[in-house]
Amino acid sequence: MAGAEGNGIMKRMWTGVGDFFDERFDMRRVIKEFAEHNVPDHVNWLYCFGGITFLCFLIQLVTGILLAFYYQPTMDQAYSSILHIMDDMPFGVFIRSLHAWTANIMILMVILHMLRVFFHAAYRPPRELNWLTGVLLFFITVTFGFSGYLLPMNQLSYWATKVGSEISASMPFIGPSIQAFLLGGAKIADATLTRFYAIHVVILPVTITILLGLHFLMVRKQGIADPL
């Protein structure tokens, strides 16, 4: 509700901030180029799954950080800290449910995105490396799902992780080492929970952020593939 003079001050301030970054990083040209780049005509609604996956990732980032404020990764406290989040925290049920639902939708969207790229043969040269980062992103997203499944420490978490670790143990040569690495001991215990937590909230988020950066830079540089 500022008057004409107030608007003038605001405008000058923003222009000043814009000039500051423009002089140092050539920001206006970069933003203008991005805003004005053309999206080819053959792009239809099938091309939206990648973007949806990215928004899912952002939702997971925000809700995940909120959950991490209260979640406690120990055998004693994990389940009760989830109860605490759901019973006592404002919007606790909503935030946790949002995290769990978005996780499922994110995996579905990654799969749909991959299928779209595969059947359009958009993986073909010169975009092999972007397909490669995409496949890695798929495996990371699924690993997010597997590691996050244990964290509430309910019956499903416990037994699904037990079965999952037994399946990975039957891999030839490296199986037993992988199981030992996952569990941090002979059975699911505190060591397992802290490992899964570290994987879920540190290792995977850092990795996925780097790979998403590469994925987007390559799309920007190479453009969207021509239709078949």
Next chain:
Amino acid sequence: MSNNNQIDSSHEQEGGVPFFPDHFLKEAAVMALLLATVAFLASLMPMPVGEPADALKTPLGIKPEWYFMTVYQILKYVPRNIGVTFTFLIFPPFMMLFPFFYKSVICKWKYGRLTLHTVGALGVITAIFFTMLAYLGFE
């Protein structure tokens, strides 16, 4: 960010719509729809906490998440070490690397890409089939 290399400029010459505001608005609408969907699901179907973990009480019918269901179900029919070797050691490198052989191998044969895509489609159908079997409770 992007200077005009051949790949970029070929698209810019063909026309299309500017990213902002044309494409951006479509994208924004899809994003709003996603936010509405997850907010709707989280509000009306909140995730239950379930029973606390009990190492001494094996629950009946342990089922993994839906995206692991295909592998879980197939492992009931094939020897475990073969299934696991394929899932973890053969399938991932193949998926990651096949585009590098697109020109040198796949397109050497007239029907190479058609074959590859048919294999992909059969893979999708197989995955859906075994997921359904799992949910219908086939052992």
